[in-house]
Amino acid sequence: MSSSANPAKDVINFSIDGQAVTAEPGWTILETARHHHIHIPTLCSHPAVTPWGSCRLCVVETRYGKRERVIPSCLNPPVAELEVFTQSERVKNVRRWVLEMLLAECPASREIQKMAAAHGVTATRFTITDPEEECLRCGLCVAVCNEVVGVQALTFGSRGVKKVLETPHRVPNNACIGCGCCVSVCPTGALQKRLDTVRGDLSRRTGHGFAH
């Protein structure tokens, strides 16, 4: 999100919450909002990786002509004249429910509790299955390991509600170089506890994967 080198490029003028804003070509609505110091909550967005759009907390309501939609701001580029609302009822409804469900899904995460409290969600009516859980399967660690580090030591296993973060073939992965990128991008700190299950026991490592 650097400022444009070429000022002659077509900037996009639109509005967020009634405030006139300008986006450089290629920016998403989220990037534009951040540039203009307008807060949109996110968990799965990170500048180092391609947006994945899993947490859906960054949803905003847009109005373009007659068309009103609720869309994730991290994935959608603005168009001229677009009206964006970050605090509409529909937006708040999505955020509150996701946060309330996250309180039950990741009850151990202080970050999620803090974020939920900021949106007025302090209790959950959903069942807590694992009181120790922090991981929300946002996919940031998988993306950073794949796109930035380039070793694909992490992946998702299973599908849907059974989706889990694991290593390929569920064995400690020799490809892991122990760089800690996954830990640093993790929005809840869940990976801190799991790093050892990814890289395994360093003293037992063999093969060319351990060349470094």
Place this chain on the structure above:
Amino acid sequence: MAKLRSVAELESLRAQVLAAPDRPVIRVCLGPGCLAQGADRVSHAFKAAIQERNILAEVQPLIKETGCHGFCSQGTLVNLYPSDLFYVQVKPADVPEIVDQTLRKGKVVERLLYAKNGTRYRSAAEVPFYKLQHKVILKNVGLIDPLNIEDALKAGAYRSLVQALTQKTTDQIIDTVTVAGLRGRGGGGFPTGYKWRKAVENARENPGPVFIVANGDEGDPGAFMDRAIMEGDPHAVLEGMAIGARAMGAEQGYLYVRAEYPFAVRTLNIAIEQARSLGLLGQDILGTGFNFDVQVNRGAGAFVCGEETALLASIEGRVGEPVTRPPYPVEQGLWNRPTVINNVETWANVPHIIDHGAQWYSGVGVPHSTGTKIFSLVGKVKNSGLVEVPMGITLGDIVEEIGGGVPGKERFKAVQTGGPSGGIIPYEFKELPPEDLKLDKIGLQPRGFMHLELKNLPVDFDSLAQAGSIMGSGGMIVMDDRDCVVDVARYFLRFLEEESCGKCLPCRLGLKGMQEFLNHFSQGKGVPADIDALESLGRALVDGSLCGLGRTAPNPVLTSIRYFRDEYLAHIVDHKCPAGVCRDLITYRIDADICNGCTLCAKNCPQACIVGTNKEPHTIDPDACIRCGACMDVCPVDAVVVD
């Protein structure tokens, strides 16, 4: 088969096939419903009976194992040509009689004719089930032998492709489809011509290959429209794709078929092989210089791969997870090239549009929803099966006229259209809960009185959307007053939770969360405000989810709350399940006045909790009863009642 090098060679082959001497034909339906009833054994019985009697020279009948005839509840179906007799519920044991009486003596086997209210119907066209139907796509399904391309050519296959190759420019093809008003049959109802036009424009801007895909990943429970087309008339799909390829300049097509359809995969592969050997697929088709080939890709069992972006990911060999649109597949689809993906039924429409013209097509159905639509009519309905009707026909006509209504009941309670993500539409809707719910006691006010006769709802894309449902791919599940909407909504949510890919939080967590609410309701727990909470959670899923699966998943819940709020309140406030389904809220009891003491219930009770002596009324011990309903199923006098 020799490769056809020109249009003239194709027409001479067609003329040759048509000139073949007319022979009597026995068409045995080998659709999924009939197959389950043993249709393959019926077909074998015909072959054996004819061979046994050594009458091949005498009657020379041709036995065709065809695709679905549609009237599944009457399977196995047999159609005879030229007598046009229509036999239903044919068992292998009936076959010798058909051969001896009908084939040899020309007599009708009366007991095998379809009968309703004392009337026996000789031919299929007279049967009420078929009378209101308008068969366009299903015209050849059940008529031709799907494994024989010559039979398809006889019925006119590839005539439209010839027209598209020799008489129409690519723009004219797209214009014809646009003017016809064809909309995507996979659920969304997106204008097909517009989609094609976009793909062509994108390919012009960014030269390179264009791909076309047919979506045959029909995962909705109880839906088999696409299956019937793929198994019954595979060449219609291939021809439609070839015409689309010609219009968009594509050279490669993919047919994505779910793994649970092995017959469809087999039929399509045979059809593709035969079309290739005749030169109707492959390089330089009919000497026109047009190249196009199709490959069948099998799914691996994921419902979500019916979503177009997940399907494309699956073809590319990636994990079948949806990605956000835009970019749409017509911009960046397979291998980042413009890709047109349409449902199998949409592709099967294309040859008919080219053949009969846009005017003819747009004259069928209603404005904005033209043509016909295939529905699989299932559930509590007498005539279950596959029906093709013009768009705009009313819900009541489909269920009551074609479907014959609900067995033993005056009317249906609701119809769920569009598969698991469709809405539940009631017979009628009065937005005033009954007085006995004591509204003021629970702090609710009636919100005004209105009466909607939804049985008269026209079945087209826009009317269904207004009623809160979707056309979907065409599933139609009929419910009667023994179906509990809370339980039905719970069932579909469980299915969708199982099938959610788990990528985005609203869908992965929300489907689980919505089920928690419904589980509470079905146990009689909760407060009326929970219904509003559930509705608001449903709307969060609609707004927040990434793909169509999550965005439409709350439809059964949202519509059932809208139309059946009183039933939800009955669960929560009165702790009763009016339909007698939710186990925690019902008790089984034997009506002593009706019970004849036959002891059948006691013998079948897995808990052994029914006591009584022979010829005396029996009683159920409510504490030991697990409410399985086994006694109700076996009772010959309907003495077991649910409270």
